Amino acid sequence: MHSNIVGGSTAKRVINCPGSVTLVQKMPPKLGGDAADQGTLCHNAMATLLNDPSLEIKSVLGMTENDQVITEDLIDEKIIPAMAALTEIDPDGDMEYQIEAHVNFGNLLPNVFGSADLIGRIDDCAIILDWKFGRGEVDVEENEQLLFYAAAAMRTKGLEWAFAGVSEVEMVIVQPPAVKRWTTTVARVKQFERDLVHAVTASQNAAAPLKVGDHCRYCPAKPICPQMTGAAERALKVQIKELDPAKIGAYLATADLVEKWIGDLRDLAHQILESGEPVPGYKLVPKRALRQWVDEDKAYAALTKLGVDREELVETALLSPAKVEKILKKSKLNLPDDIVVAVSSGTTIAPESDPRSAVVFLPEQMKTALLKLG
Ligand code: SF4
Structure with missing residues (x-):
């Protein structure tokens, strides 16, 4: 607490x-x-x-x-x-x-x-x-x-x-x-x-001062802080040609802050969308799915049946589907579809215009009801 x-x-x-x-x-x-x-x-x-x-x-x-x-x-x-x-x-x-x-x-x-x-x-x-x-x-x-x-x-x-x-x-x-x-x-x-x-x-005063410094690093309010949003807007307006090297050093300090601000802003938008609240113009989509073996033993058996050497397939564990696909390509073979599955590791934010479908969040009560049905 x-x-x-x-x-x-x-x-x-x-x-x-x-x-x-x-x-x-x-x-x-x-x-x-x-x-x-x-x-x-x-x-x-x-x-x-x-x-x-x-x-x-x-x-x-x-x-x-x-x-x-x-x-x-x-x-x-x-x-x-x-x-x-x-x-x-x-x-x-x-x-x-x-x-x-x-x-x-x-x-x-x-x-x-x-x-x-x-x-x-x-x-x-x-x-x-x-x-x-x-x-x-x-x-x-x-x-x-x-x-x-x-x-x-x-x-x-x-x-x-x-x-x-x-x-x-x-x-x-x-x-x-x-x-x-x-x-x-x-x-x-x-x-x-x-x-x-x-x-x-x-x-406690409504007009309490906001002061930028290295103490901003861990400040959770960066995404909504007027000092930070102002810094971001100023940074966007900067005319590169008008800068001299001394100014660039000074702007770099601002850049570090803006970089942290952007990261925290993305995290906040992700948190709001995950809670089911809207962020106009944005949605959650699944992260890029990575292929995994459906069952490592079965995949190993299927691949050796295709004629691939054991040494080529295994370093300490069975190589990833992407690596095995490269090995198979050398022999003009395709990776069998039924031994891999694509799994996304979570969600990420994307503009509404993104062609991927938005992730649908079920309310907790509905999840519980569905689990009971299952
Ligand atoms: S980010 Fe804004 S509110 Fe947070 S410490 Fe820095 S100036 Fe203050």
Whole structure:
């Protein structure tokens, strides 16, 4: 569960662009993907291990989150280095800590909260630690997400033990195999809190400013943001001949933003159409179908009967229909129709004028009724 005003992962955006809060609230919730599921899974595995130190690391093997599974590779690449990082931070095992701590600002900022991976303390130093299991490199210095957790944790009932009388706050990002550490002061965290209060207050104003920057990267409101649509329109109007090299560099920065905007806009249109709502001028069509074997054993038998060598058909498994078709062509043979089937891997958006038929979505009740009939 996330705050719909600001949380740890959105603090950078809201501080830099208070106007984004209202725009993001208009967007449909984004669905997580495999990468997000794998991140959640690794977080859950770490929480399991740290909540019960008697467990062996291998005990998390086979844990699942949707389609993602903790494999031997994930244990070697992510979990073991993440556990080793804790030994680096706390070599003598002196750290008191709480895992997955719910943190909030109480009455100072109602409905603003988050969940910190680890809040800890060693002597006079409070520790705020975040595990990152994705690929994108993250800096620890002045990291808004960690400053948000620190500021909120200082105000959270039940976490006073971590901050009472401390002189320093250490921020740690563990992104296996990297461990990044930045030590700051309580005064810096309090300054961040003032900036956050200022941004959240500004965000409640209808005329809250919208400001473009690298914080736009993960902003879900890009497809409807006037700053972005304006950038797209300006980019389309640019006269190439009038540009000089210095300007091209500046336009490239805009191009990066517009590129992300276009991708997010397509995703949003796809999401709206999949929900059954119209997007004028567009429809969903099946993705290009790829041929598969109806039954690999039968296909293998049929192909060897045609006289093709086993070595030619198999590398580690039976080659794809497209590759086998090429082999057959050398002997002027055709791929038998009855051993392949074309399967589409999903839908994609296309203009109404596209000759392919639109995909028809059945309402859930009708699907259930048909399943019962079947
Ligand atoms: S895309 Fe950028 S400028 Fe627009 S609302 Fe999001 S953060 Fe603000």
